[in-house]
Amino acid sequence: MKNKSFFTKSFYIFYVTFILLIVGAFYIFRTFDNTSSDIEKLTLQSNIVYISNIANNIAALINKKTDMQLMNTLQKSKALRESLQENLELFRTKRYRYIYVVQKIPRTEDFRFLLDGAKKEKSEFLEIFQPLNLQKWLGVYKTKEPCYFRHNDIKNLWLTYLQPIVQHNQVVAIIAIDFSLHEYNYMHHELSELSSSVKVFMSLLLFIFILVLILAFIDKKRVYLLQKQAKEIQHFNTTLQNKIDEEVEKNREKDKKILEQSRLAQMGEMLGMIAHQWRQPINAISATSITINMQAQMDILDAKSAISLAEKIEELTQHLSKTIDDFRDFFKPTKEQQNITYADLLASTLDIVGVSIQNKNITITTDIKSDVVFHTYVNELKQVLLNLIKNAEDVLEEKKITNAFIKIEAIENRLIVRDNGGGIPEDIIEKVFDPYFSTKTLNGTGLGLYMSKTIIENHCNGTLSVTNDADGAVFCIVLPQT
Amino acid sequence: MKLLFVLLIFFISVHADVYTQKLYETILGSIFKERPIPIFVSGEAKATLEKSTLFYIVKNCQESSVAVVGDDFTPKQECKNIPIFATTHRSYMRIEDAFGAFYWRKGRPQIYFRKRGLKMFHLNLPLDLQRFIDEK
Incomplete structure (x- = not known):
């Protein structure tokens, strides 16, 4: 009983510890997941803020240089175009691959280049341009607000930031900046790997917990069965003596019955043997009686003969009596x-x-x-x-x-x-x-x-x-x- | 990590080349019905198009169904009756009879068709390409 209570106590301590461990691990994982998501968001946000600042500066520069008359000024002054393009080139790095200014062609869904910050394959002034994600570009014209989006078709490697150039309360052009998400992707990849490792670890922990739970359940069941069997054995032991007594009593009854049957059989045999033993003396008595009768009828029975024949009959009856005694003594059980x-x-x-x-x-x-x-x-x-x-x-x-x-x-x-x-x-x-x-x-x-x-x-x-x-x-x- | 990045760029460039080839096949394959299509190629597009099984590159302009040309192409008399498809913005602007163009600009595919050129050579565009027709 003492062992049983000790087992139960340690059993529950183990379970509570394990559950706390699991809960703790899940809490850590959840915190890690949230933190990792926050880091990603913040990194992207800081990039966007940085790009937004660049785009704002470019917009301010263009507005200043064109005196709020973008299209006219650029059309008239090739030198200004080249000067602004040189300025755009200054912002271009490996990270900010394309910086260019486009304008929507009225009544079409196409755009045309106004300025291009590229060194090689520079687009021509007013060259037609079909952007991807057209709705985003049109949305900037509509909302006059900047926006950004990723290029899903090239593995999220690039992000495009669109900054409207507003003059006289109208969007006259869009500054487009394509920048690399390589560092962000690298961080995202590393965090994802870490997250996967934590997930694997958590799954393993959960699996071990379930396994331990199953084993403990099996063990508990085994212990329960053992206890049940022990109780049954104990019960059986207590009733065994009663069963033995019952069986012994049954055996005695059986033996008694058999003994009675045996005695009846012996009695039958005894009667047979008595009959056999008596046959000859009875015949002799019968013959003597006939002799007495015949001698009496023939009137030749004298006293001497009568006495002799009577003694013979008596002798024979004594023999019969002795036979009975012998048989009775023989079959009487000796105590x-x-x-x-x-x-x-x-x-x-x-x-x-x-x-x-x-x-x-x-x-x-x-x-x-x-x-x-x-x-x-x-x-x-x-x-x-x-x-x-x-x-x-x-x-x-x-x-x-x-x-x-x-x-x-x-x-x-x-x-x-x-x-x-x-x-x-x-x-x-x-x-x-x-x-x-x-x-x-x-x-x-x-x-x-x-x-x-x-x-x-x-x-x-x-x-x-x-x-x-x-x-x-x-x-x-x-x-x-x- | 740098190596990984280089490999990724390589993968994308190879992938982009295949993407370019598929676009050529889609555009020209839907306009010209012969198989394979005999084409005359000049300029950088040759490297991409010779990998395709849809096209058969011929040396003379007259033997082709379409001439796919770049900046280096100079219109010749013998190519006058051959539809021309430009592979750069400059060549598309320069060759006024070119019925269309396909090239990349700022990492984006640019596809254009001229109504005049299409009419001149009796070329029909499938519905999904008609949105690229330049109305001018």
């Missing part, structure tokens, strides 16, 4: 960790599922090379093993494999379940632990392996992996040793 070896785990699992598998002509072999005692959630671990065995059974049954086998090995802390079902295709082997992923064509929920991995890795702190060997799939459980 506390217990000690178990792979041998015990395998024995209790095969008690439940072994007969069912063997009835399907699948050979189960075990190879126990481990006496490691694990401190873990026993029932969950049994469920995982049961799930792996049942998966192998389903594959072998589905593919109708001859000489089907399931081999379970326990080596140190590893428990390996392998079968000869042909294995899992390599393109899907990475996905078999994903939820709702199943290769079974019938009754596959896609939750068994996902739940197994979750139990082993999240609850039991072990690992569950799968590979293929020459015969089929190989699932490996690795548990941490206590």
Whole structure:
């Protein structure tokens, strides 16, 4: 915040300074332009005043010499003409190139020479003359006032000054002086060049100012965006924890849902297994009951036989009850960790599922090379093993494999379940632990392996992996040793 | 700076020469319809006119359509039937049969035509040149 205010302060100081500089530069330029224009005007004016004085003197001289009778006197006296022309020649310099006196020919727009101050190519007395800018010349006759004008057709090099000679309140002739504007033009040229340089400098200054303005604007925008992004990040950080909590809660809900689905699936399997386990004792109870009935009808049921048959029925019902208890214990989640070896785990699992598998002509072999005692959630671990065995059974049954086998090995802390079902295709082997992923064509929920991995890795702190060997799939459980 | 001024004067003098040539072309080109116009030239105008493609300079006055003459020209018998155009005020005044003149005076072009000369040689002036006719 401190940096921001410092930046703003320096930023505005810079701008104010720059604007003052620009305004100052413009003021200097304006002053220079006005001064330069004044110098030009004054120079021209001083030239005009000087020329005007010369012309006035010439006019006064002519009036004096001709005794206010210009035309008559000059016509009569060639000597006077020559004398006046010599006087005109005296004023002629490089700067005042032509000095001559002309008179308008009545009823025409032409003039005629009366006096000529030129040394060479002197005009003759009364020689006809067609001036340029005729209206200016005629204007002098009309207004009786002197005037001057530039010759635009020869690059403004010359200026003509016209002074009327007034006698008896009438313009009787015009003194024309053509003088060079070379020095004036030189000064004008130099001032113009200086003015152009100042203009270029001003343009450059203005360009730099605009450039700086644009860059500053871009920078300001960038800073604004950065601040906006920083605010967004800050806001995001504050809401991130909430989002994480929300997502975790969603995940928990999802896991809970999956667990419920998994339990329902397991329940279905359990019912199937109970039904299978109960089939034989129920048949036996039924057969015993039929025997009792038949012996009673044939009147050969004695007390001894009845007691024996009743005991058999009782024994069978006890077996049914025990089966129920076994299954209930098996699927009941354990709240506390217990000690178990792979041998015990395998024995209790095969008690439940072994007969069912063997009835399907699948050979189960075990190879126990481990006496490691694990401190873990026993029932969950049994469920995982049961799930792996049942998966192998389903594959072998589905593919109708001859000489089907399931081999379970326990080596140190590893428990390996392998079968000869042909294995899992390599393109899907990475996905078999994903939820709702199943290769079974019938009754596959896609939750068994996902739940197994979750139990082993999240609850039991072990690992569950799968590979293929020459015969089929190989699932490996690795548990941490206590 | 002096050099610049000299160069400027040179430029203007060259430019003025071209300007003079253009004026000759405009004046004589609008009066005489042949192309190129055979002209007899005497005096300083020769240098200017020989650069023009509109004119063809002939040595004898009789072969020309117009004689453009300066102060050095003396009217001859063989040129009597040729229209004469003066290039100085003096020659224009001296040769009374000259139908016109063009020369510079005080840096200004001077163009004049004589009614008598134009009539004598049946020459017609375009409208924009008629204002230069000397009524005398």
